Amino acid sequence: MSDAALDTLKRVFGFNAFRGPQRAIIDELLAGRDALVLMPTGGGKSLCYQLPALLLPGTAIVVSPLIALMQDQVSAMQQLGVRAACLNSALDARAAFAVERALLAGELDLLYVAPERLLTARTLELLDQARLALFAIDEAHCVSQWGHDFRPEYRELTLLHERWPKVPRIALTATADTPTRAEIVTHLRLEQARQFVSSFDRPNIRYSVEAKRDARAQLLGFLRERQGQNGIVYALSRKKVDETAAALVAAGIDALAYHAGLDAKTRQLRQSRFLREDGVVMVATIAFGMGIDKPDVRYVAHLDLPKSIESYYQETGRAGRDGAPSDAYMLYGLGDVMTLKQMIDAGEAGEERKRLERRKLDSLLSYAEMVSCRRQFLLSYFGESGSAPCGNCDNCLNPPQAWDATDAARKALSCVWRTGQRYGVMHLIDVLMGEDTEKTARHRSLSVFGIGKDLDQKRWRSVFRQLIAHGYLDVDDQGYGSLRLTDAARPLLRGETTIAMRLDQRRSKRERFKVLPAEVDDTLFERLRELRQRLAREQGVPAYVIFHDATLQAIASARPRTLAELATISGVGARKLERYGEAVIGVTSGQAEVPSLATR
Numbered sequence: 001m002s003d004a005a006l007d008t009l010k011r012v013f014g015f016n017a018f019r020g021p022q023r024a025i026i027d028e029l030l031a032g033r034d035a036l037v038l039m040p041t042g043g044g045k046s047l048c049y050q051l052p053a054l055l056l057p058g059t060a061i062v063v064s065p066l067i068a069l070m071q072d073q074v075s076a077m078q079q080l081g082v083r084a085a086c087l088n089s090a091l092d093a094r095a096a097f098a099v100e101r102a103l104l105a106g107e108l109d110l111l112y113v114a115p116e117r118l119l120t121a122r123t124l125e126l127l128d129q130a131r132l133a134l135f136a137i138d139e140a141h142c143v144s145q146w147g148h149d150f151r152p153e154y155r156e157l158t159l160l161h162e163r164w165p166k167v168p169r170i171a172l173t174a175t176a177d178t179p180t181r182a183e184i185v186t187h188l189r190l191e192q193a194r195q196f197v198s199s200f201d202r203p204n205i206r207y208s209v210e211a212k213r214d215a216r217a218q219l220l221g222f223l224r225e226r227q228g229q230n231g232i233v234y235a236l237s238r239k240k241v242d243e244t245a246a247a248l249v250a251a252g253i254d255a256l257a258y259h260a261g262l263d264a265k266t267r268q269l270r271q272s273r274f275l276r277e278d279g280v281v282m283v284a285t286i287a288f289g290m291g292i293d294k295p296d297v298r299y300v301a302h303l304d305l306p307k308s309i310e311s312y313y314q315e316t317g318r319a320g321r322d323g324a325p326s327d328a329y330m331l332y333g334l335g336d337v338m339t340l341k342q343m344i345d346a347g348e349a350g351e352e353r354k355r356l357e358r359r360k361l362d363s364l365l366s367y368a369e370m371v372s373c374r375r376q377f378l379l380s381y382f383g384e385s386g387s388a389p390c391g392n393c394d395n396c397l398n399p400p401q402a403w404d405a406t407d408a409a410r411k412a413l414s415c416v417w418r419t420g421q422r423y424g425v426m427h428l429i430d431v432l433m434g435e436d437t438e439k440t441a442r443h444r445s446l447s448v449f450g451i452g453k454d455l456d457q458k459r460w461r462s463v464f465r466q467l468i469a470h471g472y473l474d475v476d477d478q479g480y481g482s483l484r485l486t487d488a489a490r491p492l493l494r495g496e497t498t499i500a501m502r503l504d505q506r507r508s509k510r511e512r513f514k515v516l517p518a519e520v521d522d523t524l525f526e527r528l529r530e531l532r533q534r535l536a537r538e539q540g541v542p543a544y545v546i547f548h549d550a551t552l553q554a555i556a557s558a559r560p561r562t563l564a565e566l567a568t569i570s571g572v573g574a575r576k577l578e579r580y581g582e583a584v585i586g587v588t589s590g591q592a593e594v595p596s597l598a599t600r
Helices: 003-013 022-030 045-055 065-077 095-102 120-131 151-163 177-186 215-223 240-249 264-276 309-316 332-345 351-369 372-382 406-418 424-434 457-469 489-493 523-541 549-559 572-588
Strands: 035-038 059-063 085-089 110-111 132-137 169-173 193-199 203-213 230-234 254-258 279-284 297-302 328-333 401-406 473-475 482-487 500-502
Touching: 003 572, 022 035, 022 045, 022 169, 022 193, 035 177, 045 059, 045 132, 045 169, 065 085, 065 110, 085 095, 085 328, 085 572, 095 151, 110 169, 120 151, 132 151, 151 177, 177 193, 193 489, 203 372, 215 240, 215 297, 215 328, 230 489, 240 254, 254 264, 254 332, 264 279, 309 351, 309 372, 332 351, 332 457, 332 473, 351 372, 351 457, 406 424, 406 457, 406 489, 424 457, 457 473, 457 500, 473 500, 482 489, 523 572, 549 572
Parallel strands: 035 169, 035 193, 059 110, 059 132, 085 110, 132 169, 203 328, 230 279, 230 297, 254 279, 297 328
Antiparallel strands: 401 500, 473 482
């Protein structure tokens, strides 16, 4: 690695050393070679193309799928003194022309472009006239038609290699299993690219899963332990998002709803509030998510099952991008399983795609019901084996109890069979418990009627849920929620095998993560956050583009009294030292009033 790169890392970004494979990746681009980078959220992917953009002649073109977040990415670069701009449909004609003129004049280090804008004849002709340093294809997993974020425009990005074969390319993603990685290589023509695959482990995230009892009350209990922290709550439907956000607001929590049913202006305003303010909870469908750069999201909660492990990992990965302790909390129930299976079966995709989606859902169900370390499961799913139990997920901290459910399982399976495999869970439970209803009247003569009175309704729901999760039962493909036996059920029914099930337990109230290290002065840290918030408001940018929490923590711990001392803090580059140094020193030295940017 050249001295110029190390100098740029310190001078511009304020870091003294590269992390993980960053150094090797940057070397590839500086040598004019392509790279494919798989690195978990918060691992420092962006630096891998931002730094070479400052060293290579010309402008780096960054393909980003989210127009709404481009301006914040640009703002973050401008805070560092980097000449950055974006080109997308949100710009009016005059602003777009100014950006195009700056590109042609060689006045930009980085230009962020949406894929659909990049593929227009006008933009391609514009790039033909410009000097190009590199192409960065962010969120590269969008190329996979089997993925959760498929964007057909990404498949056309192979033209970058065809039209500008000598310009190095870097494709980056935080989520890609082996098949998705192969699709990225094929469809982006990256066969010759060196692949950099970092560990998928996010040790700062605590994973926990609970069976639904009273989902809203469970969520409120979780959030009240984290009052004032930034968080995201995901729900499957727009209606549930609206109702949950309203309930949280009524409970005194600063919550916003976000989904595709809202008009564009409302979505933009709410996203801006979440990104730029502290203590806001965003309740959303997956319409809100990909590319969220807010580093201090302290938790991601799921009120419903996601569609796959990939979706779950990507969504939970939005917590703790700054490396500080964070939570991934999921509630799920039998209804989630049935809803998702019905959605898959009712979809218009071909049978091959449906089989793949069923397998992905089955993997997620296995994760939800497992009794061993959740982090081990996630790492194994993404090809990392041999890891030790993490000691930090719910199963490690509070090992679940198991019970011999063989007899109960056989009763449940027999009930499904004897009633003709035509009924849903609640009716089957009524039959097992001998409930006297109009609907069960036709089944009172069956041998299974009333044989399950030894268990309550909640336990039977758990039994059916786990039988589905373990593949003994399946949901019908007509959308009515009836259950049917699979081939795997036969040995269990014949007494040839046994089954143990996890016992649903209430979440024990544990001490939440202490986000601030012991050596950090809490009062000074809060004063620095107040300064950061004021500076951000003055400039109309998110607070985190001024300084990340990790940088403020380091400042609060070191208590620098001079600009020279402040310059040694990680995350304080030359431009930020020049712009904010005196204001920060004013806080650390205990000044009562610190002047704003406007008065200095």
